[in-house]
Amino acid sequence: MRMQLAQILRKWDGKDTAPLEHAYSSFATEPDFTVHLVELCEIEECERGATWLLKHYVAKSRSGLPEQLAARHAAFAPKLTDWEARLHFLQYFEHLQIPEHLEDPLRQMIDSGLTSENKFVRAWSHYALAVLAQRFPAHKSHAIETLERSDACETAGSVKVRIRKALEKLKV
Numbered sequence: 001m002r003m004q005l006a007q008i009l010r011k012w013d014g015k016d017t018a019p020l021e022h023a024y025s026s027f028a029t030e031p032d033f034t035v036h037l038v039e040l041c042e043i044e045e046c047e048r049g050a051t052w053l054l055k056h057y058v059a060k061s062r063s064g065l066p067e068q069l070a071a072r073h074a075a076f077a078p079k080l081t082d083w084e085a086r087l088h089f090l091q092y093f094e095h096l097q098i099p100e101h102l103e104d105p106l107r108q109m110i111d112s113g114l115t116s117e118n119k120f121v122r123a124w125s126h127y128a129l130a131v132l133a134q135r136f137p138a139h140k141s142h143a144i145e146t147l148e149r150s151d152a153c154e155t156a157g158s159v160k161v162r163i164r165k166a167l168e169k170l171k172v
Contacts, residue, residue, distance in 0.1 A: 024056055
């Protein structure tokens with residue numbers, strides 16, 4: 001299955017999701033499906049499609065990854081090179097269990113996304129900052145300050161909406 005998934009991901013054009021949806025319906029019930037996807041995220045030419053499939057998996061199953069697998073994936077996430085792969089990771093980040101030792105590298109990844117030229121990465125980085133602050137409350141006040149500053153300066157409407165959702169998440 002891993003080789004078949006890798007082949008599908010390498011051939012994916014990045015636009016038509018039908019091949020990925022077909023791969024999902026073919027393999028999602030296999031016991032090592034998510035293990036293979038996490039491994040494939042670590043291969044540059046597969047990362048965009050593998051993270052898309054992980055995002056799809058999280059949305060469909062309404063659950064994250066097992067703790068050790070989530071830790072492995074989160075440890076590698078700062079090395080993702082494709083902006084869409086980073087975006088996908090940020091979009092399902094709140095469903096992952098994050099061990100304490102990964103807080104700093106993930107915070108650095110998220111912080112770099114706060115100023116991304118890509119408005120989607122920027123928006124979801126703000127939301128991920130709130131998720132991280134919820135999990136590791138020692139930095140909650142700093143996260144709120146950062147989000148409030150960004151809300152005052154941001155011009156893209158879609159980013160402002162996500163910043164406000166992040167602020168709501170922390171102020172509740």
